[in-house]
Amino acid sequence: MALFYYHALRRNGQKHKGMIEADSARHARQLLRSQDLAPLKLEERHANSANHTKRRIFQRRVRSADLALFTRQLATLIQAAMPLEECLRAVGEQCEKVAMKSLALSLCSRIQEGYTLSDSLREHPQVFDSLFCAMVAAGEKSSRLDNVLNRLADYTEQRQRMKNRLVQAALYPVILMLVAISVVSILLTVVVPTVIAQFAHLGGALPASTRLLIAISDMLQASGLAILAVVFLLLMAAQKVLRHARWRLRWDRFVLYLPLIGRVSRGLNTARFARTLSILTASSVPLLDSLQTAARVSSNHYVEQQLLLAAERIREGSSLRASLAESGLFAPMMLYMIASGERSGELDTMLAQAAENQDKAFDMQVGLALGVFEPALIVVMAGVVLFIVVAILQPMLQLNNMISH
Incomplete structure (x- = not known):
């Protein structure tokens, strides 16, 4: 076909x-x-032609919500005891987006050629990561593919919700900052020069605050675009430098020790690790394989390195709790819950609970940070505007005094 x-x-x-x-x-x-x-x-x-590039373009267009729906539909059909190729064909027919339809039919063709589902998924690394493929392979071995796919759908939906929460948490302060900077820039480059020009005849008799305001205004008018260009070039250079593994590792480690951002980043990555490890262990994936796969889900390279070192310590005979404690990344409560899960034989349940607790802590931290940031920005903006107003009013008062005398 x-x-x-x-x-x-x-x-x-x-x-x-x-x-x-x-x-x-x-x-x-x-x-x-x-x-x-x-x-x-x-x-x-044809899969092995120039159209392979177009297939990769389709893969990049697959959103997490579409992938979760695809996984959920496939799990439902498999649970109904339908043959796998018929399930994939049926899901493909239900898909409205070309990318998902192409993906489903491509997987169906691979299944008809005799490949397993996990091997077929590995042909699409832009869509299905190592976690997805490992869990599907475990589900195929244990004959619980429908349960595994349902867990994967839950995991994909939860990860998308967390991603949306992160975007919302970052977008609000960024917009406030941009608005604040834009307002101040307009005041300094448009309003201030027009007003200050009325006092040019005073020369050196202007107050120090007014002279400082004029200097800042002149600098922005003369070099504002150059400053923006320099900032843009610095950001591009930083992005290029961070593509190198050594510098990216140093940067990710530095981020973890920042006052607030570090705690949030550490909590997010450890929660993601715990949730992923919980799903893998519940799907009967061996612990060492689960640890290595869960470590690679981390968005922080330093955290990934430390988790892979923890996996090596477990290979040498250490317990999971002790190995993770040596990394210095996990909160005491999470370590306690992991140790409890090891003792009781319910590691997957305790890991899922630990991840849930960490997510709730993240929501509280974001709410607190946003609650503090907004009034702090208002105070800073009020201070800047007050400085501008005082710098403009001082020469007016000085001129009035000169006239009255």
């Missing part, structure tokens, strides 16, 4: 495009007509 990309017309004249699986181009046209679609354009997609 081959994949065909098509453009077609519905009966109402509306254009439609997508992917379809068929034995030949003629078969593909027959299938489209059976769906009340009039084919306009039909192109065969």
Whole structure:
């Protein structure tokens, strides 16, 4: 079977495009007509051709919400005891987005060729990470693929919720900062020069605050664009430097020791590790393999390095709790819950609970940080505006005194 990309017309004249699986181009046209679609354009997609690049473009367009829905639908159909290839074909037919339809049909073709689902997923690394593939492989071995896929859907949805929470937490202060900087810049480059020009005849008799304000205003007018360009170039240079593993490792370690950001980053990464390890152990993945996979889920390279070292210590005979404690990354309560899970044989449950507690702590920290940031920014802005107003009023008062005398 081959994949065909098509453009077609519905009966109402509306254009439609997508992917379809068929034995030949003629078969593909027959299938489209059976769906009340009039084919306009039909192109065969070969996996090992230049169209592989387009397939990768499709993969990048797959969002976490779409992946979670795809996983949930596949789990439901597998639970209904349908053959895997029929499940994938049915999910593909239900998908409205071309990227997901192409993905489902591509997986179906690989299954028909005799590959396992986990091996087929590894052909799409831009969509399915090592965690996803490892869990599916474990589900295939244990014949609990439907349960594993449901866990993966829950995990993907939870990760997307956390990502959205992070974006919202970062977006609000960034917007406030940009608005504050824009307002101050407009005041200094447009309003202040017009007002201060009225006192130019006073020369050196101007108050120190007014002279400082004029100097700042002149600098922004003369070099404002140059300053923006320098900041932009510095950011680009920093991004390029951080692509090197050695500098990225140093930076990630430095971030962990920042007053507030470090605590939040440490909490997020340890919670992600605990949740991932919980899902893997519950899916009967061996502990060492689970640790290595869960470590690579971390967004911080230093945290990943320390977790991989913990996995090596466990390989040498140390307990999970003791190995993680040596990394210095985990909160005492999380370590206590991990130790309790090891003793009781319910490690997956305790890890999931520890991750849940860490997520709640993160929400509290974000709420506290935003609650402190907003009034602090208002105070700073009020101070800047007060300085500008005083610097403008002082020469006015001085001029009035000169006239009165």
